[in-house]
Amino acid sequence: MAVNSSKDQLLTPELLSQLDRMELVSRKIFRGRMKGERRSRRKGQSVEFADYRNYVPGDDLRFIDWNLYARLERLFLKLFLEEEDLHFYALVDCSRSMDFGEPSKLFYAKQLAAALGYIGLCRSDRIRIEPLGSPLAQQAPVLRGRKSVWQMLGYLNQFPADADAPFESSLKSFCLRNSGKGILVLITDLMDKAGYEQALKYLIARDLDIYLIHVLSRAEIDPDLKGDLRLIDSEDGDAREITVSTRLLDRYKDTLARFIQGAREFCSKRSITYMMTSTDRPVDRLISRYLRQRGLVR
Amino acid sequence: MTWVNALSTGAWVLLLAVPPLIVLLYFLKLRRQPLAVPSTYLWARTLEDMHVNSLWQRLRSSLLLILQLLLVGALILAVLRPGCQSDELVGERFIFLLDNSASMSATDLGGESRLQVAKGQIRNMIDLLARDDSAMLLTFSDRAEVIQSYTKDKELLKRRLASVQVREHSTDMSEALAAASGLANPGRIATEETDVQVADAKPAQLMIFSDGRARSNPDFIFGHLTAEYFPIGTENPHNVGIVAFAINDEWVSEGKLQAYAKIQNSYDAARSVNVSLYVNDVLYDAEGNVALTAGGATGVRFDLQSLIPSLTEPLKIRLQIDEPDDFLMDNVVFAVLNPPQPANILVVTPGNEYLRVALNTEAIRQAARVAFRNRDYLSEQDYLEQALFGRFDLVIYDQCQPTTMPQCNTMFIGNIPPGDVWTMGAKTFPTPLIDFDQRHPVMDALQLSRLTIVEAAALTGPTGTQTLLEATYGPIMAIGPRGGYQDLVLSFALMEMDEQGQFMVNSNWPSQLSFPLFIQNVVRVLGGGARIVSTRDARTGQIIALRRLPHVERVQVTAPDGQTYTVPRSRDGDFIFGQTDLRGWYTVTDLTPDGDSFAFAVNLLDPQESELRVKESLDIGGDRIEGTQARQTVRLEFWKWLVVVALVVLVVEWIIYNRRILL
Numbered sequence: 001m002a003v004n005s006s007k008d009q010l011l012t013p014e015l016l017s018q019l020d021r022m023e024l025v026s027r028k029i030f031r032g033r034m035k036g037e038r039r040s041r042r043k044g045q046s047v048e049f050a051d052y053r054n055y056v057p058g059d060d061l062r063f064i065d066w067n068l069y070a071r072l073e074r075l076f077l078k079l080f081l082e083e084e085d086l087h088f089y090a091l092v093d094c095s096r097s098m099d100f101g102e103p104s105k106l107f108y109a110k111q112l113a114a115a116l117g118y119i120g121l122c123r124s125d126r127i128r129i130e131p132l133g134s135p136l137a138q139q140a141p142v143l144r145g146r147k148s149v150w151q152m153l154g155y156l157n158q159f160p161a162d163a164d165a166p167f168e169s170s171l172k173s174f175c176l177r178n179s180g181k182g183i184l185v186l187i188t189d190l191m192d193k194a195g196y197e198q199a200l201k202y203l204i205a206r207d208l209d210i211y212l213i214h215v216l217s218r219a220e221i222d223p224d225l226k227g228d229l230r231l232i233d234s235e236d237g238d239a240r241e242i243t244v245s246t247r248l249l250d251r252y253k254d255t256l257a258r259f260i261q262g263a264r265e266f267c268s269k270r271s272i273t274y275m276m277t278s279t280d281r282p283v284d285r286l287i288s289r290y291l292r293q294r295g296l297v298r
Numbered sequence: 299m300t301w302v303n304a305l306s307t308g309a310w311v312l313l314l315a316v317p318p319l320i321v322l323l324y325f326l327k328l329r330r331q332p333l334a335v336p337s338t339y340l341w342a343r344t345l346e347d348m349h350v351n352s353l354w355q356r357l358r359s360s361l362l363l364i365l366q367l368l369l370v371g372a373l374i375l376a377v378l379r380p381g382c383q384s385d386e387l388v389g390e391r392f393i394f395l396l397d398n399s400a401s402m403s404a405t406d407l408g409g410e411s412r413l414q415v416a417k418g419q420i421r422n423m424i425d426l427l428a429r430d431d432s433a434m435l436l437t438f439s440d441r442a443e444v445i446q447s448y449t450k451d452k453e454l455l456k457r458r459l460a461s462v463q464v465r466e467h468s469t470d471m472s473e474a475l476a477a478a479s480g481l482a483n484p485g486r487i488a489t490e491e492t493d494v495q496v497a498d499a500k501p502a503q504l505m506i507f508s509d510g511r512a513r514s515n516p517d518f519i520f521g522h523l524t525a526e527y528f529p530i531g532t533e534n535p536h537n538v539g540i541v542a543f544a545i546n547d548e549w550v551s552e553g554k555l556q557a558y559a560k561i562q563n564s565y566d567a568a569r570s571v572n573v574s575l576y577v578n579d580v581l582y583d584a585e586g587n588v589a590l591t592a593g594g595a596t597g598v599r600f601d602l603q604s605l606i607p608s609l610t611e612p613l614k615i616r617l618q619i620d621e622p623d624d625f626l627m628d629n630v631v632f633a634v635l636n637p638p639q640p641a642n643i644l645v646v647t648p649g650n651e652y653l654r655v656a657l658n659t660e661a662i663r664q665a666a667r668v669a670f671r672n673r674d675y676l677s678e679q680d681y682l683e684q685a686l687f688g689r690f691d692l693v694i695y696d697q698c699q700p701t702t703m704p705q706c707n708t709m710f711i712g713n714i715p716p717g718d719v720w721t722m723g724a725k726t727f728p729t730p731l732i733d734f735d736q737r738h739p740v741m742d743a744l745q746l747s748r749l750t751i752v753e754a755a756a757l758t759g760p761t762g763t764q765t766l767l768e769a770t771y772g773p774i775m776a777i778g779p780r781g782g783y784q785d786l787v788l789s790f791a792l793m794e795m796d797e798q799g800q801f802m803v804n805s806n807w808p809s810q811l812s813f814p815l816f817i818q819n820v821v822r823v824l825g826g827g828a829r830i831v832s833t834r835d836a837r838t839g840q841i842i843a844l845r846r847l848p849h850v851e852r853v854q855v856t857a858p859d860g861q862t863y864t865v866p867r868s869r870d871g872d873f874i875f876g877q878t879d880l881r882g883w884y885t886v887t888d889l890t891p892d893g894d895s896f897a898f899a900v901n902l903l904d905p906q907e908s909e910l911r912v913k914e915s916l917d918i919g920g921d922r923i924e925g926t927q928a929r930q931t932v933r934l935e936f937w938k939w940l941v942v943v944a945l946v947v948l949v950v951e952w953i954i955y956n957r958r959i960l961l
Contacts, residue, residue, distance in 0.1 A: 096336075097336035097337045098336070099336075100335070100336040101336075105336075189336065189337075191336055191337035191339050191340075192339075193337070193339050193342075217336070219335075219336075220336060220340070225333070227331060228330045228331065229330055229331050229332075229333050230330040230331065230332045230333065231333055231335045231338050231341055232332055232333065232334050232335065232338075233335065233337055233338040233339075234334055234335065234336055234337065235337060238338050238342075239332075239338075240338045240341050240342055240345060241330050242341065242345070248344070248348070251344050251347060251348055252340060252341065252344045254344075254347075255340050255343050255344040255347065256340055259340060259343070
């Protein structure tokens with residue numbers, strides 16, 4: 001199913017063909033609002049038998065196993081596995097810092113969100129993708145079913161690259177607006193000078209299965225700089241003067257490594273699945289290999 | 299550290315304005331290129347880490363500025379010409395010229411010998427040599443010796459220096475100066491068009507360590523050598539020494555054998571000393587309280603006449619001053635009295651009665667055996683053998699000529715030796731005399747003012763010929779060398795025989811008193827009649843020609859220290875002996891079955907060496923080199939090093955500018 005043929009298309013036909021076979025997996029048991037195609041560990045109404053239990057007054061008589069009563073003269077209730085839908089949230093950081101790199105981190109993030117959303121739509125999951133920090137987030141549609149793919153992609157393409165709301169307040173706003181449980185994939189570069197820790201705590205408070213995809217561009221991982229420079233922050237205009245030297249670059253890489261390690265440790269202590277990726281890594285590979293290893297898809 | 303201002307005030311103002319200008323330009327120049335980045339979050343944290351040592355970071359960021367300031371600073375310092383006084387030796391090549399003559403054994407410097415003091419000073423200077431400096435060590439007495447040629451190995455130099463010993467020789471610096479000058483002033487080859495220098499000159503610092511008691515060298519040219527003189531010794535040394543010693547033979551002193559000595563006082567006060575004479579190490583005579591004025595000299599005389607009867611074997615004579623002083627080498631002199639050996643003299647004459655009479659005096663009869671023959675004898679076998687084997691000490695050819703010259707001294711009267719070495723012009727008449735040489739021993743004490751010669755001829759002889767008697771037209775009597783022998787030639791006959799066989803008188807000399815005296819001198823000088831006192835003139839370091847009988851092929855010489863030397867006969871027929879380094883008696887033994895032996899003595903006897911007062915300056919090659927008491931300090935300048943530092947800084951700055959990413 002080709003979406004469009006332009007170079008900057010979010011989902012390519014090859015990617016779609018891979019995604020068709022996948023499904024989103026949650027490590028937690030969630031109560032869906034509607035019956036979906038997902039088998040739940042919760043016992044309920046479906047065709048798939050799960051177990052027996054003794055009848056107690058008040059139980060639905062329709063689930064009594066009458067054949068067993070004929071043989072044993074005791075009433076047993078047949079229990080079936082419940083099939084339900086899954087809530088999938090994808091939060092895309094739309095701050096200005098995301099609009100860097102080739103391809104830009106924002107494009108990469110939208111591509112990833114679209115791919116994961118597509119998987120969810122194919123499995124009739126409940127999909128909600130929000131641009132973090134943008135007023136557009138208020139209008140984020142809840143999508144369900146394969147037919148909503150066009151709507152999802154159209155919505156993604158509207159994501160601005162100049163959201164200026166702080167990371168923390170954006171996540172807080174999300175948590176207030178959405179009470180449902182499910183899988184949350186946060187795609188961000190974590191470049192917020194106020195820090196990401198407090199913001200993530202809002203999410204932890206919710207019983208969500210959280211995945212944090214940390215996107216960095218090649219220019220951030222291995223900067224190719226020379227000479228006397230005045231670095232200007234794209235978000236707040238902060239300027240830093242540097243004279244590039246091997247020692248400085250080594251120190252920067254050291255700082256980045258500590259930053260990534262800090263984020264990883266923070267997440268692992270709080271049951272957040274952390275994953276750092278570079279925009280150089282193709283989205284299909286990220287999903288089919290790395291996210292599959294981490295159990296987000298199968 | 300001292301400074302030399304090399305710039306004017308205006309120049310200083312300009313120069314000092316450079317550093318502020320650089321700082322100004324640095325800040326004007328530095329325009330950082332703006333670059334938008336996603337976030338300065340990580341950069342800020344990185345810079346915070348680095349700001350722990352922010353001063354260093356600031357310095358690093360302005361490294362080029364600092365290097366430029368350093369460069370200008372180094373140049374400013376270089377212009378100030380910093381320097382300091384140092385004892386360090388300045389130069390590349392040094393020549394240590396060390397006097398090891400006899401006088402350097404004097405102990406007037408607090409008990410230590412002068413040589414030891416000089417060696418200590420040289421050792422200190424070797425320590426001051428820079429690593430790349432090279433030095434050589436020369437010693438000199440009456441000859442020079444290269445102890446160590448140019449080397450940079452200081453330890454080797456010190457080892458070689460330690461091996462230098464005093465030699466009992468007199469002092470002559472010329473050979474050492476020539477050796478030192480060899481490298482510094484290479485020779486030149488002259489061609490028709492120009493002259494070419496054969497090698498590059500290697501300037502050197504010549505450092506002379508001596509007491510200055512050396513003969514002057516007016517002809518020496520220093521050229522590329524820079525000389526420094528370090529006087530070794532004191533102004534008032536204590537020394538009384540024997541500076542001359544002679545034993546007169548019995549002829550000259552009318553039958554008396556006497557020993558004469560001259561004693562010199564180098565004290566600045568009057569002294570009196572006791573002098574003892576030993577014969578074969580037994581005290582023979584002594585003279586007590588020989589009075590000497592301050593800086594004066596006096597003579598002492600000993601009568602040895604009573605020794606003549608016992609002269610059957612060599613007697614070893616030793617004269618010594620009994621009081622020790624700072625210089626012991628001149629306190630003892632040696633001599634040998636050898637038994638008299640009559641000279642063997644052949645006179646070939648047609649019948650010269652005057653000659654016969656003159657050779658028949660009592661004195662000559664005692665000293666020589668004289669045989670008279672006519673000219674036919676010259677062709678006899680007996681003569682030929684005896685002449686060939688040198689049995690004669692002197693042959694007098696009166697108006698005749700042998701076919702070959704004999705192996706002995708000769709005297710020709712009215713003829714010249716065969717061959718073309720001597721030439722004689724045509725007989726000339728009359729013969730007015732203009733001069734005669736009274737200094738030669740043959741002419742000693744002759745009074746020739748009334749001498750008349752009728753006919754004579756002008757003579758020319760070999761190189762080294764001395765004219766003894768000269769007429770208006772040229773020399774008519776001369777003495778010339780022939781190997782180890784001497785030929786005395788008179789171009790005029792005393793009596794001539796005419797065609798009728800009648801004798802014609804050619805000169806009035808035979809009838810004068812001076813003639814027998816002349817013949818006596820001839821016998822004594824050429825006939826070896828003075829051999830009763832042997833080689834009285836031998837000095838340490840002198841090469842001695844020993845004359846022995848023809849059948850002796852080798853002789854053995856025993857030095858005073860007991861060392862023996864075997865000397866073969868040289869081509870000239872003499873035995874040349876040069877190892878006369880020590881004072882004392884040397885015994886010569888013929889290496890033949892009969893093993894005859896005789897002795898000779900070697901002495902220092904040099905008034906220059908005995909005069910111990912150190913010279914404050916040296917006169918060499920027309921220059922006066924003042925003595926340096928202590929090492930002169932030199933100013934070591936550092937500006938070259940500062941310029942090198944500035945250049946290095948410039949190179950580093952350039953590298954950093956081009957490869958800043960590396961820092």
